[in-house]
Amino acid sequence: MKRSRVPALLTLGVIAFLFAPLVVLVVNSFNASRFGGEWDGFTWGWYEKLWEADEVWESLGVTLKIALSASLASMLLGTLAACALHGFRSWLQGVHSMLVTLPLVMPDILMGMSLLALFVVTGVETGLATIWIAHVTFCLSFVTMVVLGRLQDFDFTLLDAARDLGATRAQAVRKILLPLLLPGVLAGGLLAFTLSVDDYVITFFVSGPGTTTLPLRVASMMRTSRSLPVINALSTLLIAGTFLIAALSFRLQRRA
């Protein structure tokens, strides 16, 4: 029977809609025109300006520091959580599962606002540490979901086989479970990393005066029209980075 072409065309349209603004952004990062309404000739100028913008690289450093440490911590916590959720059926896991899922549907502004309330009431100075805590909190649930998906595909009879062949429980976990689970954990970690690099709303609430992450920097650049084309250049680099990380993460999740 002849299939309708409408869904395929609509899909193409939606993908074009998703990418058009990003393509214009990338093209304009090489455009000499300030507002990008028309093509004024090719230039590397905005990238040179970006290269000289020390404050951008400084905030990139802050962002990477937080993203790396927050994704490591959430990988550890999330993997343990996924093992617990997958391995046991009890009231405890019922509560646990609800706690892990709720942050996924909590609007960012509420999470940022409530963490700020916690830090204000307990008198904790906002800064690098409070941003790290916030990032671990929202990454944790995402890592758990990714690892849990991986665990559901895992053949647990392999562990029994290892035990039958004389491995201790610890050996079986270390030599069988961990290597097979690792791609899922890494994919979760990559997701956590991208989410942490990306986050603006929650970070805005819990950051201190001295700690400016990259999204906070971009937001302040967006308010001054002087640096607009430089954001195009920066965005192009960030989109390229996102594409690489997403492709890598896909590869990790597919390799069974």
Next chain:
Amino acid sequence: MRGARHRSGEWLITLPSLAWLGVFFVIPAALVVVTAFRPADLHGGVAAGWTLENIETLRDPAWLPILWRTLWLSAATTVVCVALALPVAFQMARVGPRLRQFLLLLVVVPFLSNFLIRIFAWKSLLHPEGVLTKVLVSLHLAPEDALLLNNAGAVLLVMIYTQLPFAILPLYAAAEKFDFHLLDAARDLGAGPCRAFMKVFVPGVRRGILSAVVMVFVCSLGQYVIPQFVGGASDEMLGNKIQQRVFADRNLPQASALAAALMAAVLLPMLVVAAWQRFGRKEGAA
């Protein structure tokens, strides 16, 4: 003996994440509700004692337009996103595995690209000197002095843009499990493609639709960055008011009262959905 070890093992691996979420998710959320009943002090902190004043100010009719705007923008975003995502999810589930992976990557990349960058991209597209304005003017589709930016339409457009992947991903997950033979059967029995899509595919992925609706609607309710950057002064949402109470007025209890109201607005649809799903499962089992 073995049972006891089993229990302690469960607690051991559950405790780290449970404790973390307890301290940094549950307690802060509860704190917001408590702070809503506290008076503010002059230094942007929370004073001792209790008050109903913050809650009472929510009854000010001046809130109604903001509340209404927040609701209609979120509802419109949800409807458009789900309507666009349904055929996309349908198509993605029907193509071969390689193309499917590629399409999934195409959907995920804009979703993972920096949120602010996506807003910035639209801000420069819609700018009076930007590409879109120039194109529309040259095609005589818009007047010379068209202002595409700083209005509710721009806010809605960018909200749809940023939320669309949130609708596509759960719908795709549901469509992947859908048995497409049912669709062929409907066609064999004489249904047109459109009718088969609406009467067989759409009901078949209703759980996916439900999670897409909840995801998009709930995330939209708390939105404030998009109205801030592409909206005008009269396009503010509830989130903008929370943000202003915290950072401009430095009045945490007032902000908490608003946040608590938003939290209730978020939890309510989720509870309804959870109850409905539980009821639905029982019905299905019977």
